[in-house]
Amino acid sequence: MDNLNGKTELSDWRRHSLVPPTWEDSVRVVSIDESAEAGRSLAHSFATDAMSRYVLDGDDMAGYSDEHKWKLHVDIMTYMVAAHVYKGVVTAIGPDYDAVALWLPPGKNMEDWWTTLRSGMWRLWYQLSPEGRRRYFDEMIPVLNHTKEEVMADRDSECYYLVYLGTKPNARGKGYAGKLIRDMIEKADAENRPVYLESSNEHTNAYYAKFGFEVKRVVAFERGRDPVQLYIMVREPQAPKPVYSAAPVLLSALGGGVKV
Template structure:
């Protein structure tokens, strides 16, 4: 089985969004924000499409994992040091898709984003905002390949990395790559928590 990791182009955004929408259907935060099981995957895909197209791809922060046939089966959205927060122009461009994704919970989603921003480390770092693979390929090394691709560069340039895990079961997985939990973050006002994780460069 061949695993290829490559930078994503704007033309990849629809497929990146589709894959991540499927990958995050059972994510506790996404479930909390998008309550409808029937539409969650498509609406989450709209969220990821907006983020990828208007923030992460222009920053060179989107990588995709492809199988031997060249199909995208996983993706990671990274932001470089000092660029983890979308500016007002980027946010405005994302708004139509965010309205469709969150509907009447748009204000709730905005409040969640504000809480995450307040708690975000200010020290320069690469920020792993999103990583996911299709359920059918989990455990086959695609997530590991995506992580290693960017973390190797973090180490080469002496830059730390940061993420928030939305599943406690994923915490030990990230710990294998050198991330450490720095606390528990309540961004939902009593709903599902996040586990912030920091990785010093090696």
């Protein structure tokens, strides 16, 4: 007879599955050997992202197949993961890299030649079309670097930088992204440091605001038919919330001794 108890089936699956149980709800650090899996996850997360399409939708890419563009998109994300493993921190959660975050800690960047070589980022020089190279190397990278320097000013080298955060479409609504954010902002708060990010979707700004991020600037990329906007957001360090004791307190002022 089939077991119709969903909870029991899930419990049995977890007991017999080779997927580590902690991967379901624990944040873990991704290693360089996992770059391909984490990169593919981010590729799915950003498959419809305006900024990702901007790099690959130049007029000189019109003759390329959708399959070619998808493979290049996956390659870009895989290189990004590798670069951040080498120079930053990559975290993931979920049984199949369901959500992934790329972080640069204070004082770190991934644009040195050695990281570019080891991560595979150098391949973009010949993988991207001429217009794609102009958009990525001559426009996007300089604008992002300059904007971060202006917004953060003398704190530019002191902040945590959330470069990418993505959840695969079939894993959304499970709280994965929030756990990845909290994992690092708690560290930032403990060190009294701000956190910086760029949001490519105005609708997600309200989500980030729940964690204390505020929009500081909007930048536009205008080489395509339609401008693409990025929303620059910063979260200032926050003091830990006080922990209240659960011990009963006698409120004698109310008379009769009320316990709360």
